[in-house]
Amino acid sequence: MPPKGVRVSDALERLVNLAMFFANAAGPVTRHDVRAHVTGYPAEQDEAAFLRMFERDKEELLASGIVLTFEDIEGEPGYRLDRERTYGATVELAVEETATLRAVGTALVADPGYPWAEELRLALAKLMPEPVAGVAAGATVADEDPAAQGARVALLSAAADARKTVAFGYTTSAHVTAERTVDPYGLFLREGRWYVVGLDHGRGAERTFTVSRMLDLRANATKPRSPDFERPAAFNVAGYERLPFQYGDSPSEAVLRLTGEAAERAPALTGGAGSLEGEPDGSVIWRVPASGMRRLARWAVENGPGVELLEPVEAVEALREGLGEVVRSHG
Amino acid sequence: MADRTPAAARAKRMLALLHRLGDGARIPLDDLAAEFGVGREELVRDLETLSICGVEPYDPLALVPLIIEDGEVRAFGELPALDLPVRLTAAEARALVTALETCGTPSDDPLVDKLMRAAAEDVSPEAFGRLVRAAAAPNGSLATYETAAAAVEAGEKLRIDYWSAGREGRTTRVVRPHALGNDRGVWYLSAYCENAGAERVFRLDRVRAMERTGETFERPVAPAPPTPAFTGAGLPTAEVLFSAEEEVSERDWPGASLEPQADGTTLARIPYSGSRWLARRVAARLGHARVLAPEPLRDAVRDLARETLGL
Numbered sequence: 001m002p003p004k005g006v007r008v009s010d011a012l013e014r015l016v017n018l019a020m021f022f023a024n025a026a027g028p029v030t031r032h033d034v035r036a037h038v039t040g041y042p043a044e045q046d047e048a049a050f051l052r053m054f055e056r057d058k059e060e061l062l063a064s065g066i067v068l069t070f071e072d073i074e075g076e077p078g079y080r081l082d083r084e085r086t087y088g089a090t091v092e093l094a095v096e097e098t099a100t101l102r103a104v105g106t107a108l109v110a111d112p113g114y115p116w117a118e119e120l121r122l123a124l125a126k127l128m129p130e131p132v133a134g135v136a137a138g139a140t141v142a143d144e145d146p147a148a149q150g151a152r153v154a155l156l157s158a159a160a161d162a163r164k165t166v167a168f169g170y171t172t173s174a175h176v177t178a179e180r181t182v183d184p185y186g187l188f189l190r191e192g193r194w195y196v197v198g199l200d201h202g203r204g205a206e207r208t209f210t211v212s213r214m215l216d217l218r219a220n221a222t223k224p225r226s227p228d229f230e231r232p233a234a235f236n237v238a239g240y241e242r243l244p245f246q247y248g249d250s251p252s253e254a255v256l257r258l259t260g261e262a263a264e265r266a267p268a269l270t271g272g273a274g275s276l277e278g279e280p281d282g283s284v285i286w287r288v289p290a291s292g293m294r295r296l297a298r299w300a301v302e303n304g305p306g307v308e309l310l311e312p313v314e315a316v317e318a319l320r321e322g323l324g325e326v327v328r329s330h331g
Numbered sequence: 332m333a334d335r336t337p338a339a340a341r342a343k344r345m346l347a348l349l350h351r352l353g354d355g356a357r358i359p360l361d362d363l364a365a366e367f368g369v370g371r372e373e374l375v376r377d378l379e380t381l382s383i384c385g386v387e388p389y390d391p392l393a394l395v396p397l398i399i400e401d402g403e404v405r406a407f408g409e410l411p412a413l414d415l416p417v418r419l420t421a422a423e424a425r426a427l428v429t430a431l432e433t434c435g436t437p438s439d440d441p442l443v444d445k446l447m448r449a450a451a452e453d454v455s456p457e458a459f460g461r462l463v464r465a466a467a468a469p470n471g472s473l474a475t476y477e478t479a480a481a482a483v484e485a486g487e488k489l490r491i492d493y494w495s496a497g498r499e500g501r502t503t504r505v506v507r508p509h510a511l512g513n514d515r516g517v518w519y520l521s522a523y524c525e526n527a528g529a530e531r532v533f534r535l536d537r538v539r540a541m542e543r544t545g546e547t548f549e550r551p552v553a554p555a556p557p558t559p560a561f562t563g564a565g566l567p568t569a570e571v572l573f574s575a576e577e578e579v580s581e582r583d584w585p586g587a588s589l590e591p592q593a594d595g596t597t598l599a600r601i602p603y604s605g606s607r608w609l610a611r612r613v614a615a616r617l618g619h620a621r622v623l624a625p626e627p628l629r630d631a632v633r634d635l636a637r638e639t640l641g642l
């Protein structure tokens with residue numbers, strides 16, 4: 001308890017004062033300079049406690065974007081604000097660019113299924129000359145308990161950044177639940193669900209997990225500053241996003257012709273999978289690996305009109321058989 | 332009452348805000364509170380703390396010159412330090428890049444390039460994209476999104492060339508845009524359609540062309556962002572029987588009621604706005620779904636299947 005009449009500083013006050021001290025200093029400063037000239041460090045604190053507090057505070061400033069360089073001042077560590085790496089350029093945005101940031105920002109920061117709301121708020125606060133508020137926009141990027149998905153993805157994202165192994169209970173599509181230990185490499189969002197890709201320790205192979213099927217997710221808390229794994233250098237999460245007909249073994253090449261509307265929206269329709277080749281008549285030939293022939297046939301019908309399945313012959317036969325049954329059952 | 336938000340998080344907000352507090356700045360408290368997603372009380376406490384921060388000698392000329400008055404934060408002098416915007420950290424840059432990805436902005440887009448000038452030097456949107464993806468491919472175009480967002484803010488009518496999945500056809504319409512919304516990764520625009528004389532919701536990735544007309548209109552007082560584009564309210568309902576082998580979920584059929592039958596089949600009552608849309612979805616089940624009613628929809632399914640077969 002501080003003596004009567006002695007004001008106890010808020011940690012917020014200390015952190016802001018520390019940032020301003022570094023920003024205002026003409027040259028490098030020592031820890032003793034900090035202790036002597038920055039309001040907020042308790043006078044009665046012993047040296048070891050002060051040093052621990054100071055070290056944590058420097059990390060917090062770095063997490064805010066305040067970057068320091070280190071130099072030796074007569075055998076003592078000295079700190080200087082790195083102005084080049086701290087201060088960003090003022091970005092001039094066109095009216096429509098500003099409106100875009102305001103809309104997408106407003107929508108996503110309020111969406112519990114979007115895991116980086118706080119970081120997005122801070123980014124917009126640093127970029128925009130005025131608060132982003134009062135914009136008519138909303139989002140539900142993930143359904144199936146968005147708050148749970150958002151919280152889990154935030155944890156997985158932090159674990160992936162720090163390369164820390166995670167563990168969780170997982171329920172498969174066959175309704176079997178088991179504990180998994182995974183090195184998380186990357187994450188993607190597809191049609192309202194978040195997925196994590198990583199090395200499954202139990203299987204010794206990479207797997208993709210649906211975040212909404214996880215229970216009791218936790219990251220390895222031991223040695224937090226030491227990574228538990230190395231991510232493969234060539235890892236790219238895009239390679240793990242699959243269309244419904246791409247799950248399974250032994251893929252063969254499917255060929256589809258996209259015409260009319262389907263050709264115009266080919267990039268969005270195909271989700272970046274396979275390759276697209278424009279034809280002189282305006283159609284687009286799409287070549288894409290496919291494993292489930294019946295699922296491919298269904299996909300072609302569901303995403304039409306203008307989606308013509310050309311190969312492989314098994315998929316074309318599945319499509320003709322299936323549609324024949326549709327004609328018969330609706331006759 | 333103790334603050335629930337850790338001091339470090341509060342400090343991040345205040346440090347991010349400082350560059351806006353130039354001499355003469357006036358910022359509504361409610362706007363700031365909304366921006367940071369905090370209650371007004373917490374914000375005021377933090378701003379009051381900020382007003383006693385500064386540099387030696389910590390006298391009035393060396394503190395952050397702000398007061399809170401009439402629901403505003405007002406700056407009445409120059410900041411003693413940190414008067415320039417701080418660079419985005421890698422985490423903040425990634426949040427921004429990922430957010431823009433949802434509206435069709437690839438990591439090499441000029442807008443991303445421009446924004447990254449305000450980020451830490453070692454930030455790489457391309458590297459972000461290899462580890463986190465919020466959209467599989469351009470989901471519509473950024474240009475469409477930008478035009479829509481600007482028109483919503485300005486209360487300006489739009490002329491759109493739109494492809495309707497329900498009709499499987501294109502129309503040109505003039506609309507009064509209200510709000511933007513994202514549902515499961517897809518962006519929608521809610522607007523009053525002058526052609527239809529009614530409210531409509533448009534998927535941005537089905538907009539083939541969009542232009543601002545220059546004509547403004549009176550916006551609703553508090554427009555709601557679009558709810559999922561397909562809800563059952565006021566729509567006709569189809570009865571569809573799914574085979575026992577077919578997995579049926581409300582997630583795949585929004586607004587539908589599902590009744591499992593004794594024989595393992597599922598009877599679904601599905602609201603629909605366009606018969607062509609539902610006919611296509613039923614036909615895509617390749618015999619594992621059958622429309623029981625209404626009769627015109629059964630005909631539509633059969634005709635679509637025949638058409639696809641080239642019969």
